Amino acid sequence: MSSTKIxxxxxxxxxxxxxxxxxxxxxxxxxxxxxxxSRVKGDGKVPPELEAKxxxxxxxxxxxxxxxxxx
Amino acid sequence: MNRDGKPGHxxxxxxxxxxxxxxPSWIENPFPIWxxxxxxxxxxxxxxxxxxxxxxxxxxxxxxxAYDSEHFSSRRVIVRENKVPLTPSPPITSDPPEHTPxxxxxxxxxxxxxIARLEPRARALCRELLDAIGDAKTCDAAVDYAQHIPVRxxxxxxxxxxxxxxxxxxxxxLVLEVGISDESVIMPTLQEMAAYFAAEIKRRGTHxxxxxxxxxxxxxxxxxxxxxxxxxxxxxxxxxxxxxTTWSGIGASLWHLATHAEDRRRLAANPALMPTAIExxxxxxxxxxxAREVVKETTVGGCPFKPGGQVLLSFPxxxxxxxxxxxxxxxxxxxxxxxxxxxxxxxxxxxxxxxxRLEMTVAIEEWLARxxxxxxxxxxxxxxxxGTVRGPRSLPVALN
Numbered sequence: 001m002s003s004t005k006i007x008x009x010x011x012x013x014x015x016x017x018x019x020x021x022x023x024x025x026x027x028x029x030x031x032x033x034x035x036x037x038s039r040v041k042g043d044g045k046v047p048p049e050l051e052a053k054x055x056x057x058x059x060x061x062x063x064x065x066x067x068x069x070x071x
Numbered sequence: 072m073n074r075d076g077k078p079g080h081x082x083x084x085x086x087x088x089x090x091x092x093x094x095p096s097w098i099e100n101p102f103p104i105w106x107x108x109x110x111x112x113x114x115x116x117x118x119x120x121x122x123x124x125x126x127x128x129x130x131x132x133x134x135x136x137a138y139d140s141e142h143f144s145s146r147r148v149i150v151r152e153n154k155v156p157l158t159p160s161p162p163i164t165s166d167p168p169e170h171t172p173x174x175x176x177x178x179x180x181x182x183x184x185x186i187a188r189l190e191p192r193a194r195a196l197c198r199e200l201l202d203a204i205g206d207a208k209t210c211d212a213a214v215d216y217a218q219h220i221p222v223r224x225x226x227x228x229x230x231x232x233x234x235x236x237x238x239x240x241x242x243x244x245l246v247l248e249v250g251i252s253d254e255s256v257i258m259p260t261l262q263e264m265a266a267y268f269a270a271e272i273k274r275r276g277t278h279x280x281x282x283x284x285x286x287x288x289x290x291x292x293x294x295x296x297x298x299x300x301x302x303x304x305x306x307x308x309x310x311x312x313x314x315x316t317t318w319s320g321i322g323a324s325l326w327h328l329a330t331h332a333e334d335r336r337r338l339a340a341n342p343a344l345m346p347t348a349i350e351x352x353x354x355x356x357x358x359x360x361x362a363r364e365v366v367k368e369t370t371v372g373g374c375p376f377k378p379g380g381q382v383l384l385s386f387p388x389x390x391x392x393x394x395x396x397x398x399x400x401x402x403x404x405x406x407x408x409x410x411x412x413x414x415x416x417x418x419x420x421x422x423x424x425x426x427x428r429l430e431m432t433v434a435i436e437e438w439l440a441r442x443x444x445x446x447x448x449x450x451x452x453x454x455x456x457x458g459t460v461r462g463p464r465s466l467p468v469a470l471n
Contacts, residue, residue: 017420
């Protein structure tokens, strides 16, 4: 894994059903829209200190709607 | 004989071919039954319910059915001995394409930011209930505490009197428990509810308040106001869905803490554990089991599903599946990875999930702040509800 790669979170809006787990676990990275569905805050870049929280947001989503990828 | 004086249900001989979620052993402790079925028969059957019933006990099949509205309709969301005429309560009983607009109009009222505004009221009413318990040596945590919290908060949201809570609980008991075996109680109860809401709607006339009934009176779905039956059906849903369910969630959490001193001490000493503890109580003691009706023949988990059949869609059983959750039978209040299905999966995710979490969190925080030391009362007889929603209905505890 190259250190120049950027880690980024994403919410698949077609899959998100508004369980709100990612927003509770990582409010720095996710927020709810007016309907209560999740969206990424800002550009979704995950700083190293939030990497663990981002992984938990992925593994706790009941709908498999949260994704984490190196770009 | 059961408590209503009717002949009881014959004891279950074989859970795979003759399951009955009204059986006393299921009501008392369903987990070993589900564990046994997962290994030998992932989709159990029963002819005790009209047109046959199916019970998938593994996460994979529950998930597949929850996502499959082509073969499995939500028009019946409770498995009943005898089917009753369809009584739409949008959006819970809606299938695509009607489901999306009916749900979307409600979503803003239940979004996290809208529900967070209720926290001060939730906290205040928990403290009022704890004040009423005062310095008693014992109390019933289900009757004196848990049951009042969702009733009062939903009454507050709907803009109806909190004192009508006994009426609401009676209606819910008739529709969700008694009505599973005795359908004759359902229609009169629904009529009573309709008359109650009609009076509330009339009272609002042209003068709206800041409440959910007023919100629905002014709501537009695809540009049109809601029809009378749609409005009544949604109001019935909002009243029924948010009371027994959260009462059960709070009660089951308190039952766990009353019977597991180590977890109780750990949580009281370390409130930072509250979020994972609440999610774990939701997983392990998920109160709500839903239903589907098979509308097109299909196969799930290698098992055939015939049209007309009723599916007992048990999110609680899915949550206990060791193929999905490590140490599924253990309650771990610091469980980090917990994508449980307590609020359902797919398009019908419980619209009140943010409200339920707020109520459970505040209720447990306030209880532990007042009674950090409590346990089951000596000789306590804990009773659990029957049917679709599982939680303690009597929970005698010794305080201090």
